[in-house]
Amino acid sequence: QKEVEQNSGPLSVPEGAIASLNCTYSDRGSQSFFWYRQYSGKSPELIMFIYSNGDKEDGRFTAQLNKASQYVSLLIRDSQPSDSATYLCAVIGEGSGGSNYKLTFGKGTLLTVNP
Amino acid sequence: DTGVSQDPRHKITKRGQNVTFRCDPISEHNRLYWYRQTLGQGPEFLTYFQNEAQLEKSRLLSDRFSAERPKGSFSTLEIQRTEQGDSAMYLCASSLHWRSRDEQFFGPGTRLTVL
Numbered sequence: 024q025k026e027v028e029q030n031s032g033p034l035s036v037p038e039g040a041i042a043s044l045n046c047t048y049s050d051r052g053s054q055s056f057f058w059y060r061q062y063s064g065k066s067p068e069l070i071m072f073i074y075s076n077g078d079k080e081d082g083r084f085t086a087q088l089n090k091a092s093q094y095v096s097l098l099i100r101d102s103q104p105s106d107s108a109t110y111l112c113a114v115i116g117e118g119s120g121g122s123n124y125k126l127t128f129g130k131g132t133l134l135t136v137n138p
Numbered sequence: 139d140t141g142v143s144q145d146p147r148h149k150i151t152k153r154g155q156n157v158t159f160r161c162d163p164i165s166e167h168n169r170l171y172w173y174r175q176t177l178g179q180g181p182e183f184l185t186y187f188q189n190e191a192q193l194e195k196s197r198l199l200s201d202r203f204s205a206e207r208p209k210g211s212f213s214t215l216e217i218q219r220t221e222q223g224d225s226a227m228y229l230c231a232s233s234l235h236w237r238s239r240d241e242q243f244f245g246p247g248t249r250l251t252v253l
Contacts (some may be wrong), residue, residue, distance in 0.1 A: 129180055131180055
């Protein structure tokens with residue numbers, strides 16, 4: 024069974040610090056990796072996606088992918104109280120018929136940014 | 139508003155009743171997905187449409203569940219003879235699949251409570 028593992032947290036950081044969120048996945052054939060932010064009672068919001076090894080930066084967010092180690096991370100620089108949410112790591116593996124489409128999610132990491 | 143929309147946002151029903159949810163994807167997206175999320179878990183894949191064709195159903199989707207996407211536009215998810223275990227957030231997502239890229243955007247979800 025294909026799995027995505029995340030520390031459930033909570034991860035607590037002070038305002039202005041760097042928050043580091045980590046994720047490992049079991050399906051070595053996975054090609055697409057996503058980070059979603061989910062506020063309590065709301066639906067997941069796509070904040071980052073990465074397809075190639077290395078780093079991808081978008082504003083205060085940096086996604087890092089290491090396919091050899093089957094590891095993906097999300098760094099949030101200058102963390103703000105509004106970043107407090109659950110962060111979901113998701114991976115697309117290979118679906119039936121060779122078509123990639125199905126997101127497999129981790130359980131999420133709860134991040135709290137303290138003012 | 140050009141995002142994914144879902145209706146209703148909340149549904150309370152009694153055990154044994156049938157319920158139907160609707161999802162309107164982002165207009166140019168060719169793929170539509172249904173996921174289910176329970177408290178403390180990441181979303182779990184239920185089913186997927188490429189245009190109007192339903193290409194996979196998860197084992198989570200018992201024969202009480204049926205989904206349609208007539209004419210490749212909006213989709214409906216029906217649950218017959220609801221059970222208390224069906225209580226969850228039902229999430230719809232859509233994507234534009236192109237060159238192995240498949241960023242999925244979620245709607246606000248329908249929260250189902252079965253009494």
